[in-house]
Amino acid sequence: MFSPKVILWGGVASIFGGLFWWMMVIAPSGGGVSIVLALVLGLGGLASLYSRQAGQGGRLGLAGFALGIIGTVLALAALGWAYTNIFVGSTIREINESVERAPALAAQGVLFIMLAEATLGIGLALLGVATLRAKTLHRWRGLPLGLGLLYIVGVITSWPIFYVPLSQGRNPWRPWPPELYVLPLVEWVLLGLGWMVLGTVLAAVADAPVAQPPPASA
Numbered sequence: 001m002f003s004p005k006v007i008l009w010g011g012v013a014s015i016f017g018g019l020f021w022w023m024m025v026i027a028p029s030g031g032g033v034s035i036v037l038a039l040v041l042g043l044g045g046l047a048s049l050y051s052r053q054a055g056q057g058g059r060l061g062l063a064g065f066a067l068g069i070i071g072t073v074l075a076l077a078a079l080g081w082a083y084t085n086i087f088v089g090s091t092i093r094e095i096n097e098s099v100e101r102a103p104a105l106a107a108q109g110v111l112f113i114m115l116a117e118a119t120l121g122i123g124l125a126l127l128g129v130a131t132l133r134a135k136t137l138h139r140w141r142g143l144p145l146g147l148g149l150l151y152i153v154g155v156i157t158s159w160p161i162f163y164v165p166l167s168q169g170r171n172p173w174r175p176w177p178p179e180l181y182v183l184p185l186v187e188w189v190l191l192g193l194g195w196m197v198l199g200t201v202l203a204a205v206a207d208a209p210v211a212q213p214p215p216a217s218a
């Protein structure tokens with residue numbers, strides 16, 4: 001699959017998706033809407049990256065694309081369920097109260113979100129490996145793999161901070177330790193930068209031809 005229009009507009013969507021990751025840092029009160037838009041627009045980036053491989057990604061690229069879509073859809077579903085049943089309210093106090101009423105339920109919600117994020121990260125990493133093999137982004141071809149690994153590292157670092165206390169009936173948001181501010185903010189900034197750079201690169205090479213591998217000798 002090689003469609004310059006899909007690559008171009010998917011790249012543009014990726015840029016705006018990165019901006020919404022940054023919006024979560026700039027305006028955390030609207031974080032629920034921002035993360036949903038970032039995830040939805042990220043689907044355009046996945047489609048653009050897969051299309052750019054022009055069929056050279058093989059099964060690895062297809063598996064990565066499928067896992068990326070599945071992870072994104074699962075993340076959207078998990079976020080919708082969590083904000084409806086667990087993280088009720090718009091202020092930190094209201095969220096703390098809702099989490100403390102049902103810490104086990106909150107632990108399930110956080111676990112689902114982390115598993116979805118890990119699935120998205122693995123899919124993006126596989127797409128990144130396929131991109132490295134196909135050499136379709138030239139000097140930027142390692143960027144998708146790095147972005148996928150960033151999702152996975154985010155899950156690994158968040159596990160002991162958020163899920164473990166909740167699974168033990170404790171609320172990690174009360175008291176609010178500094179690392180709960182720093183780690184998500186750093187991850188969101190890096191994700192925003194990564195998606196914007198990837199989208200810019202994809203949009204810039206949308207019309208560039210993809211070198212085809214030489215035919216196998218008889």
